[in-house]
Amino acid sequence: MIGNRLEYQRMYETERKLWWYQALHGKVLNRIQKHFGGEKRTLKILDAACGTGGLLSFLNENSYSNLHGFDYSQDAIGFSNERGLNVVSGDLRNVDAFEPGETFDVIICNDALYFLTDAEIVRALSAFKDRLNPNGLIIINIHAFEAFSGTHDLAVGSSRRFRLGQFEAFSKAAGLRIDYSTYWPFALSLPILLVRQWQKYRIRNQKVNVNELDSDVGYPGDVVNTILKAVTKTESVLFGSAPFGSSLFMTMRPD
Structure with missing residues (x-):
């Protein structure tokens, strides 16, 4: 996805x-609140590979103000800066270079570690641990199960998907432990799976141009969006x- 300005534009808009x-x-906010309670103003939060800054804006609206972010993509940084966010250039392969010496209460990395090799993931997680304040929390979201791969993965440059067991090994190697995990959206798994399998069938049979694929990032309309949001919330x-x-x-x- 890095270098694909159109995908970042879609992300920024939706x-x-x-x-x-x-x-x-909402999941991120829930885990922060469960871990830290009502403490807000003093929490220092880093969104590593923050994309166009939607999560940081959401946290700011929920009274978290000490927010920091970095991304490798100049397009993502530009869109984040348009939101008025403190986002600069940074690389998950070299977390230590971002604000050297600074530590954080929460470090978040959503849907970005798939760009890295196994060894690089362990190094990134280890770097997160080293930058964490006492009683700090790391939050990760990542693409799961190869069965769900499809045109979205090709469009955003995702070469693989993961299972919990792999991250249990990564976290252990980095000196971390996973204290909460869930796959999601469980209730929508079957329709998503069917769509992705259909996409892969079309790719295998050259029914689509793999060089001109779009991701699944697109607004489905108010009615459908409200229903899907209600399903995931329930x-x-x-x-x-x-x-x-x-x-x-x-x-x-x-650990």
Whole structure:
């Protein structure tokens, strides 16, 4: 996705209202509130590989003001700066170079670690741990299960998907432990799976031009968006931790 300005444009225009982003941002906020309670003003939060800054804007609207972010894409940085956010250039492969010596209460990295090799993921997680304040929290969201790969993955440059067991190994190697995890959206798994399998069938049979694919980031209209948002919200209430879904959401702490 890096270098694909059109995808960042889509993200910038839709992430504050699209059901999927709203559900993810709600999960992040929920885990922060569960961990830290009502403490807000003093929390120092880093969004690593923050994209166009939708999550940081959401947190700011929920009274978190000590917010920092970095991204490798100049397009993402530009869109984040348009939101008035403190976002600069940075690389997940060299987290230590970002604001050297600064530490954070919360470090978030959503849907970005798939760009890295296994060894680079371990190094990034280890760097997050080293930049964490006492009682700090790491929050990760990542693409899950290869069965869900499709045109979206090709459009955003995702070469693979993950399972919880892999991140259990990564976190252990980095000196971390996973204290909460869930796959999501569980209730929408079947329709998402069917769509992605149809996409892969069309790709295999050369029914689509793989060089001109778009991601799934697009606003489906108010009615559909409201229904999908309600489904994911209900799921979060009913299932503390779901066993299947196209994304894997985790929180980590030093072991």
